Amino acid sequence: MRFFLQRAAFYLFTLWAAITINFFLPRMMKGDPITAYLARNQGKVSPEAVESLKILFGLEQDRSLWDQYVQYWALLLQGDLGRSLSKGLVPVTEVIADALPWTLGLVGIATIISFFVGTVVGTYIGWRRGSKAEGVIPAATFLSTVPYFWLGLIMIAVFSTTLGWFPASHAYDKTLQPGWDWEFIGSVIYHGTLPALTIVITSLGGWILGMRNMMITVLDEDYVTVAQAKGLPPRQVVTQYAARNAVLPQLSSFALALGFIVGGxxxxxxxxxxxxxxLRLFEATLAKDYPLxxxxxxxxxxxxxxxxxxADIAYAAMDPRTRQEEAQ
Structure with a gap:
C-alpha cells in the first residue's frame, strides 16, 4: 500500500506540473490565436466579432495571465477543453476524438507488433549467442538509426511511386464512406500498410538489441544455471527463468513507447x-490555436x-523487489 501511495503522489504532482507547463508553453510563443486568425481572414471579421473572440479565448487586455490560468483549470475540471479557432470554433474534444483513433490504430498496432517481434527475436538471439542468428544484429541496428520520416519517403518512392503497390497518402479511399464494413476496413489497412511498416522497421532494432543484451546478462545468473542443472527443458528455462526477468527493463521502454504513441x-x-x-498538432501550432x-x-x-x-504495476507484480525497495 505504501508503494502505491508513493507512486500516486508522484504521478499527481507530475500531472499538475505537466498541465501547468501545458498552459504556459503556448503563450510563450510569439503572437496569439486571434492575431493569426485575423491574418488568415483579412477584412472578413468585424471589430465586434474580434472582441467576442477575445472574450471567448480569455485574451482580453485587462485579464492577467494568472486569471487565464485559473479559468483554464476551472474549465479543465469541467471537462471543457475550449474551442478550436483553426477548425471553425469546433470543440477541441471533437477534434481530438476524430483524430485520436487514427493515431492509436496506426502507431499503436505498429508499436505492439514491433515490441513483440523484437522481444521474441531478441530472446532467441540471446539464448543462441554466438550462433549465426546474431547476424541479424548489424542489420537491425542500422535500421534503428534511420530516421523514420526518411524511411517513409523511401517507402513511398519505392512501393508507391515506382511499384504502385500501395497508396502514398490518406487513411482510406476518399470515394468510400467511413463505416464498419469490410470494404472500408480493407481500405484503411491498405492505406496504413506503408506508414505502419515504416514504424515497425525503424523501431524493431531497438527491441531486438535491448532484449538480446538483457538475455545475455540474465543467462549468467545463478538461478538460470541451477535451472539448467536440474535438467529442465530449454524452453522452460528460457520462458520461465531467463526471458521473464530479462523482459522487465523492456516493459518500462514499452510503456514510454505506448505513451508517446499519441504525439510521436x-x-x-x-x-x-x-x-x-x-498532423492536428502541427496545424494547431501553425495557427497558434492555444486550446487545440x-x-x-x-x-x-x-x-x-x-x-x-x-508499467509500474506490471513491474511490481512481476518483481516483488521493486515494491520492497520503494516502500523502504
Missing amino acids: TLILEMIFSYPGLG MQGIFLVITLSVLVANII
Whole structure:
C-alpha cells in the first residue's frame, strides 16, 4: 500500500506540473490565436466579432495571465477543453476524438507488433549467442538509426511511386464512406500498410538489441544455471527463468513507447497525409490555436502517465523487489 501511495503522489504532482507547463508553453510563443486568425481572414471579421473572440479565448487586455490560468483549470475540471479557432470554433474534444483513433490504430498496432517481434527475436538471439542468428544484429541496428520520416519517403518512392503497390497518402479511399464494413476496413489497412511498416522497421532494432543484451546478462545468473542443472527443458528455462526477468527493463521502454504513441508521429503523419493527432498538432501550432494545442498536449501527457502507471504495476507484480525497495 505504501508503494502505491508513493507512486500516486508522484504521478499527481507530475500531472499538475505537466498541465501547468501545458498552459504556459503556448503563450510563450510569439503572437496569439486571434492575431493569426485575423491574418488568415483579412477584412472578413468585424471589430465586434474580434472582441467576442477575445472574450471567448480569455485574451482580453485587462485579464492577467494568472486569471487565464485559473479559468483554464476551472474549465479543465469541467471537462471543457475550449474551442478550436483553426477548425471553425469546433470543440477541441471533437477534434481530438476524430483524430485520436487514427493515431492509436496506426502507431499503436505498429508499436505492439514491433515490441513483440523484437522481444521474441531478441530472446532467441540471446539464448543462441554466438550462433549465426546474431547476424541479424548489424542489420537491425542500422535500421534503428534511420530516421523514420526518411524511411517513409523511401517507402513511398519505392512501393508507391515506382511499384504502385500501395497508396502514398490518406487513411482510406476518399470515394468510400467511413463505416464498419469490410470494404472500408480493407481500405484503411491498405492505406496504413506503408506508414505502419515504416514504424515497425525503424523501431524493431531497438527491441531486438535491448532484449538480446538483457538475455545475455540474465543467462549468467545463478538461478538460470541451477535451472539448467536440474535438467529442465530449454524452453522452460528460457520462458520461465531467463526471458521473464530479462523482459522487465523492456516493459518500462514499452510503456514510454505506448505513451508517446499519441504525439510521436507528427512528421510521419505529415508525409503520408494521415489524419492523426500529430498532423492536428502541427496545424494547431501553425495557427497558434492555444486550446487545440493544449488539448493535444494534455492527451499526450495523460497517455504517458497512464502508460507509466501500468508499467509500474506490471513491474511490481512481476518483481516483488521493486515494491520492497520503494516502500523502504
